[in-house]
Amino acid sequence: MPREAARKGGVRILDAVKMYGAEGSGVLAVDHCTFDVPAGEITVVVGPSGCGKTTLLNAIAGFHSLSSGSIYLDEEMLCGPGRLKAAPGPDRIVVFQNGALFPWKTNIDNVAFGPIMQGLMRRRHAYEKARQMMADAGLRGIENNYPGEISSGVRRRVEIVRALMTDPKILLLDEPYRALDSLTKSVMHEALLEIFYRNRVTIFFITHDLEEAIFLGHRVVIMTTRPCRPKKILDIDIPHPRDYSVLTTRRFREFMDETAAAVHEEAIKAFDAGEKER
Amino acid sequence: MKREDLRRGAVAICVFLLLWEAGSRSESWFGYAVPSVSQIPPPSAVLLEMSRLMLEPSFWESAYLSTLRVFEGFFAAMLIGIPLGLAMAVSRTFYGITFPVFEVLRPIPPLAWVPASIIFWPTQELSIAFVTFLGAFFTIVINVIGGAQAIDIRYFQAARSMGSSTWDIFRRIILPATLPSIVVGATVGVGITWAVVVAAEMISGGGSAGSMGGAAGGGLGFFIWNSYVGGSYTQIVAGMVTIGIAGYISSALLRTVGQWITPWLNEG
Amino acid sequence: MSESELAVDMAPNVTSWALTRHRFSEWLKSPRPYLMLIGFAGFLGFWYLSVEVWKLPRFAEMPGPTQVLREWFSPDPTYGLSVFVEEYYLHIWVSTRRIAIAFFLATAIGVPLGLLLGWSVRFKQYVFPVFEFLRPVPPLAWVPLAIVMFQGSETPVIFLTFLASFYATALNTMLGVESIDVSYIRAASCLGAKRWQVFRHVIVPGALPFIFTGLQISVGVAWFSLVAGEMVSGQYGLGYVINTSYTMVRYPTIVIGMVTLGIVGYVTSAAIRFLGNSMMQWRVRELALGGDR
Numbered sequence: 001m002p003r004e005a006a007r008k009g010g011v012r013i014l015d016a017v018k019m020y021g022a023e024g025s026g027v028l029a030v031d032h033c034t035f036d037v038p039a040g041e042i043t044v045v046v047g048p049s050g051c052g053k054t055t056l057l058n059a060i061a062g063f064h065s066l067s068s069g070s071i072y073l074d075e076e077m078l079c080g081p082g083r084l085k086a087a088p089g090p091d092r093i094v095v096f097q098n099g100a101l102f103p104w105k106t107n108i109d110n111v112a113f114g115p116i117m118q119g120l121m122r123r124r125h126a127y128e129k130a131r132q133m134m135a136d137a138g139l140r141g142i143e144n145n146y147p148g149e150i151s152s153g154v155r156r157r158v159e160i161v162r163a164l165m166t167d168p169k170i171l172l173l174d175e176p177y178r179a180l181d182s183l184t185k186s187v188m189h190e191a192l193l194e195i196f197y198r199n200r201v202t203i204f205f206i207t208h209d210l211e212e213a214i215f216l217g218h219r220v221v222i223m224t225t226r227p228c229r230p231k232k233i234l235d236i237d238i239p240h241p242r243d244y245s246v247l248t249t250r251r252f253r254e255f256m257d258e259t260a261a262a263v264h265e266e267a268i269k270a271f272d273a274g275e276k277e278r
Numbered sequence: 279m280k281r282e283d284l285r286r287g288a289v290a291i292c293v294f295l296l297l298w299e300a301g302s303r304s305e306s307w308f309g310y311a312v313p314s315v316s317q318i319p320p321p322s323a324v325l326l327e328m329s330r331l332m333l334e335p336s337f338w339e340s341a342y343l344s345t346l347r348v349f350e351g352f353f354a355a356m357l358i359g360i361p362l363g364l365a366m367a368v369s370r371t372f373y374g375i376t377f378p379v380f381e382v383l384r385p386i387p388p389l390a391w392v393p394a395s396i397i398f399w400p401t402q403e404l405s406i407a408f409v410t411f412l413g414a415f416f417t418i419v420i421n422v423i424g425g426a427q428a429i430d431i432r433y434f435q436a437a438r439s440m441g442s443s444t445w446d447i448f449r450r451i452i453l454p455a456t457l458p459s460i461v462v463g464a465t466v467g468v469g470i471t472w473a474v475v476v477a478a479e480m481i482s483g484g485g486s487a488g489s490m491g492g493a494a495g496g497g498l499g500f501f502i503w504n505s506y507v508g509g510s511y512t513q514i515v516a517g518m519v520t521i522g523i524a525g526y527i528s529s530a531l532l533r534t535v536g537q538w539i540t541p542w543l544n545e546g
Numbered sequence: 547m548s549e550s551e552l553a554v555d556m557a558p559n560v561t562s563w564a565l566t567r568h569r570f571s572e573w574l575k576s577p578r579p580y581l582m583l584i585g586f587a588g589f590l591g592f593w594y595l596s597v598e599v600w601k602l603p604r605f606a607e608m609p610g611p612t613q614v615l616r617e618w619f620s621p622d623p624t625y626g627l628s629v630f631v632e633e634y635y636l637h638i639w640v641s642t643r644r645i646a647i648a649f650f651l652a653t654a655i656g657v658p659l660g661l662l663l664g665w666s667v668r669f670k671q672y673v674f675p676v677f678e679f680l681r682p683v684p685p686l687a688w689v690p691l692a693i694v695m696f697q698g699s700e701t702p703v704i705f706l707t708f709l710a711s712f713y714a715t716a717l718n719t720m721l722g723v724e725s726i727d728v729s730y731i732r733a734a735s736c737l738g739a740k741r742w743q744v745f746r747h748v749i750v751p752g753a754l755p756f757i758f759t760g761l762q763i764s765v766g767v768a769w770f771s772l773v774a775g776e777m778v779s780g781q782y783g784l785g786y787v788i789n790t791s792y793t794m795v796r797y798p799t800i801v802i803g804m805v806t807l808g809i810v811g812y813v814t815s816a817a818i819r820f821l822g823n824s825m826m827q828w829r830v831r832e833l834a835l836g837g838d839r
Contacts, residue, residue, distance in 0.1 A: 148832025
């Protein structure tokens with residue numbers, strides 16, 4: 001597919017550090033993180049709540065600055081010494097935890113928003129493409145409804161379609177399915193994978209759910225509790241395309257065994273430290 | 279950051295005062311009288327006047343009288359408004375009966391009640407107090423209802439399952455949970471009360487129709503009207519500034535008391 | 547899961563009119579309309595009994611409801627004002643006109659100012675202190691100064707009303723902008739919107755619900771100030787009616803004035819609410835149909 005070559009989206013995080021607050025009483029959120037997010041793959045970051053993983057995502061997206069260290073996107077520096085804050089841009093689109101579909105626009109207005117704002121195509125084409133992409137994702141029929149009228153699971157899917165409209169290099173998902181029940185979640189996972197197989201966009205996914213991480217990811221990065229640092233990095237060699245039958249395979253269970261202890265250990269530390277839910 | 283905040287604000291106020299001064303004195307400074315603004319006394323004159331007034335006991339008497347009226351009306355509004363609001367929030371039946379009447383009376387501006395109030399109440403003071411009471415009353419009740427209705431039903435369920443009586447639930451859940459809304463209602467209400475007191479004082483003491491009870495016995499509103507009638511414009515502005523300061527202090531006081539009685543809101 | 551199955555289940559296709567009709571019929575079926583009638587009956591009954599039947603001491607001089615009603619609807623009213631008299635409508639018109647001018651001015655200046663105050667931290671740092679500096683002065687305290695500043699008798703009254711309304715509108719608009727979830731702004735930036743586009747597509751629509759709440763408060767405050775202003779220095783208008791009715795001992799007319807004020811005030815508030823709802827269909831539907839399903 002020609003798209004693959006043109007849009008890579010590999011992210012490299014080098015020795016990132018983020019400290020909040022004044023000099024003396026600062027809180028260290030990110031503690032010298034270094035790891036790679038390979039292009040064209042799904043990388044999932046797992047860690048207890050409040051550990052700092054969202055800070056990392058925000059740094060990539062350009063909403064927060066780093067205190068030191070650097071982040072590269074396809075060999076181009078996003079932020080680093082001299083420029084500690086990246087500018088937000090359509091090459092790195094975020095899907096937010098509580099959803100950020102504009103409630104005052106219809107679903108199709110939302111989906112067509114990106115290309116129209118960037119002036120990439122005429123309105124008519126943007127809407128045609130939006131309709132097409134929504135149909136591809138199984139969302140036909142709700143184009144003219146408002147986000148407030150549909151269920152949150154469907155809202156999430158519309159948001160992902162909106163993000164993909166302008167072919168971003170990397171999709172940043174910040175615990176997008178956290179607020180959904182587990183039945184809806186499993187449907188969302190398969191939907192996300194379907195979208196991934198069709199678009200091959202790089203995905204950077206944050207969660208606290210280990211099973212979700214291993215199911216979705218090519219690579220899983222387990223973070224320590226705050227301040228976060230990669231504790232363990234696994235390459236999940238379960239072949240794609242995956243579906244839910246994968247959950248009961250032996251290989252899946254092996255991965256769970258390998259990682260559960262590490263995750264649990266960090267969870268206990270977070271609990272003892274009294275981490276507040278964001 | 280905070281310091282820059284203050285600095286910018288201070289700069290802005292200084293610029294504002296300067297423009298005011300220049301506008302007021304524009305005729306003598308520039309030979310051209312800025313419309314409207316040149317009629318206003320300049321801040322320098324106002325400041326002078328205020329320092330003179332500070333030394334006059336009659337001025338402090340007026341200020342005291344107004345403040346007294348504000349707090350009388352305000353506390354009456356709280357005393358009646360809070361229980362009423364809570365009753366309305368707790369009982370659907372009571373709400374159904376009283377709320378429509380309440381909503382019909384609410385759009386009538388408090389000052390429109392002044393004549394009716396004067397006819398009804400035996401003394402001038404009481405009639406002003408009643409109108410003042412009305413001003414804050416509606417705001418407080420609305421805020422209390424809003425706050426009580428917003429209480430998460432799960433608190434009730436948790437309490438019941440732990441064996442609480444209805445009185446307990448009221449005391450330990452409804453009251454504390456509604457407290458923040460009561461504080462907001464109070465802070466807004468006290469501002470309205472000041473507006474009503476000043477208005478009532480002006481109307482009773484002055485007013486185009488004149489004689490709604492004659493000299494109502496002072497207060498800052500009366501003071502301002504008197505200054506206007508007497509042609510002392512600087513005093514008008516001095517009076518306005520004083521009321522502004524008094525109003526600000528009242529709100530700030532309430533906000534502080536509010537924070538003190540709802541300490542759980544201050545974290546984070 | 548086939549596409550069509552998904553689509554049919556996903557969103558209700560209800561028209562707004564059907565929604566309104568449904569809510570109204572639900573209301574009729576509940577005990578609420580009857581409780582409301584009990585409330586009004588109680589209030590009017592108490593008024594009637596205390597003034598006209600029992601003639602309680604304090605209530606002696608007050609006009610009773612039957613008196614007021616008779617006067618209000620009489621073709622030849624004793625005191626000069628009823629629904630059949632042209633002057634009645636003149637007063638309503640004068641007051642409403644003043645409100646309209648003041649309110650529209652206040653909205654035209656207050657909303658943009660509020661939007662800017664909420665949107666630009668810098669702007670707020672410079673402008674807000676001056677704003678807050680002038681705010682604690684109650685509207686009526688401005689009357690003498692306004693009379694001194696402006697010519698004629700109309701302008702001071704309108705100025706007063708404008709001031710009060712302006713503050714309420716600007717403040718609520720500012721709060722509205724500040725209440726917008728930052729995720730929306732971030733999402734828009736991600737999707738490539740430039741600052742002015744974020745302002746137009748996110749800030750303005752996002753603040754609209756708060757702006758309309760503010761406008762309802764603002765019109766209420768406007769009536770408050772207008773009546774005060776009219777009572778002190780005006781000719782014609784409902785506040786003036788109430789004032790002069792008192793001095794000319796035309797007591798039933800006082801009540802007529804008050805009731806009229808209440809009605810007109812309610813209508814203006816409702817008109818704004820209605821306008822808001824039609825401009826923000828998304829919100830009405832969200833509240834009625836959604837609530838995170």
